[in-house]
Amino acid sequence: MSFPMAIKPLIRFFKPEDAEHCSFLMQNHFRNYATNLSVEVRRQIADSRTTEYIQKIVTDRAIVVAVIDHKIVGMGGLKQNEIRHMYVSSEFQGKGVGSAILRFLEKEAYYNGFSSLIVNSVPHSEEFYKKNGFKPLINTQIERHGAKLDTILLEKLIE
Ligand SMILES: CC(C)(COP(=O)(O)OP(=O)(O)OC[C@H]1O[C@@H](n2cnc3c(N)ncnc32)[C@H](O)[C@@H]1OP(=O)(O)O)[C@@H](O)C(=O)NCCC(=O)NCCS
Numbered sequence: 246m247s248f249p250m251a252i253k254p255l256i257r258f259f260k261p262e263d264a265e266h267c268s269f270l271m272q273n274h275f276r277n278y279a280t281n282l283s284v285e286v287r288r289q290i291a292d293s294r295t296t297e298y299i300q301k302i303v304t305d306r307a308i309v310v311a312v313i314d315h316k317i318v319g320m321g322g323l324k325q326n327e328i329r330h331m332y333v334s335s336e337f338q339g340k341g342v343g344s345a346i347l348r349f350l351e352k353e354a355y356y357n358g359f360s361s362l363i364v365n366s367v368p369h370s371e372e373f374y375k376k377n378g379f380k381p382l383i384n385t386q387i388e389r390h391g392a393k394l395d396t397i398l399l400e401k402l403i404e
Contacts, residue, residue: 251341252313256349259308259320264296266317267310270332271299278335281367286392293390302330309349311342321346326359331370347377355403362403365396374399 259267275282275291282290302308302322306329311319318337322330328350333342354362365387366374375381379399386393 252337254311254313254318254342254345256309256311256345259303259310261300263308263310263317264299267299267308267320267330268294268296270317270320270334271330273334274332279367281369282389282392282394286390289390307350307353309346309353311337311346313337313342318342319346321350323350323353326354326357326362328362328364331364343373344377351401351403360403362401364399366399367394367396371397371399374401377401 271294272291275287275294279287279290299308306322306324308320308322308330310317311321311333319333319342320330321328321332321343328347331343331346333346351362362379363382364374364379365385366379371381379401382398382400385396385398387396388394
């Protein structure tokens with residue numbers, strides 16, 4: 246838990262007018278922070294995270310946003326029972342926003358009849374998922390724009 250600095254964002258489902266903000270969150274992450282990837286791959290991924298990309302992914306998964314003072318500061322996704330697209334803008338990280346998004350998505354998965362959540366996490370975020378009750382299962386690799394990315398598959402049982 247993040248008691249000393251915790252702030253309470255509003256978590257709500259994506260609305261069409263959020264697409265630009267979500268695209269910005271993703272692009273900003275890949276342009277400026279995803280240093281586990283080469284500059285070229287980061288650029289390719291950032292360029293692909295357009296508003297059209299967001300409009301496409303919302304057709305087969307739930308996307309939620311975290312709002313503070315009417316500003317979108319984070320997002321997360323749920324495809325079946327898999328957590329996807331977790332991004333919190335850098336100035337709001339470490340304040341409980343990501344955890345609030347996860348709690349919302351966990352409830353959504355529960356209401357949809359799932360008994361577990363899974364996530365393919367980059368090593369950098371493994372601790373965040375562990376602090377939220379996930380247990381590592383296996384080391385994995387995913388491919389993004391031709392680059393192999395080391396990930397850890399984690400699971401959380403929900404009830
Ligand atoms: C990972 C991410 C979504 C976490 O969101 P957040 O709002 O910063 O997380 P919280 O403030 O709810 O953190 C909850 C706990 O996890 C810890 N934590 C969060 N990110 C961490 C990290 N990268 N390394 C170690 N611990 C981390 C926090 O310190 C906090 O611990 P505490 O309860 O002891 O205070 C956010 O840092 C982010 O957007 N990162 C960049 C994108 C990314 O890596 N996404 C995940 C792809 S799998």
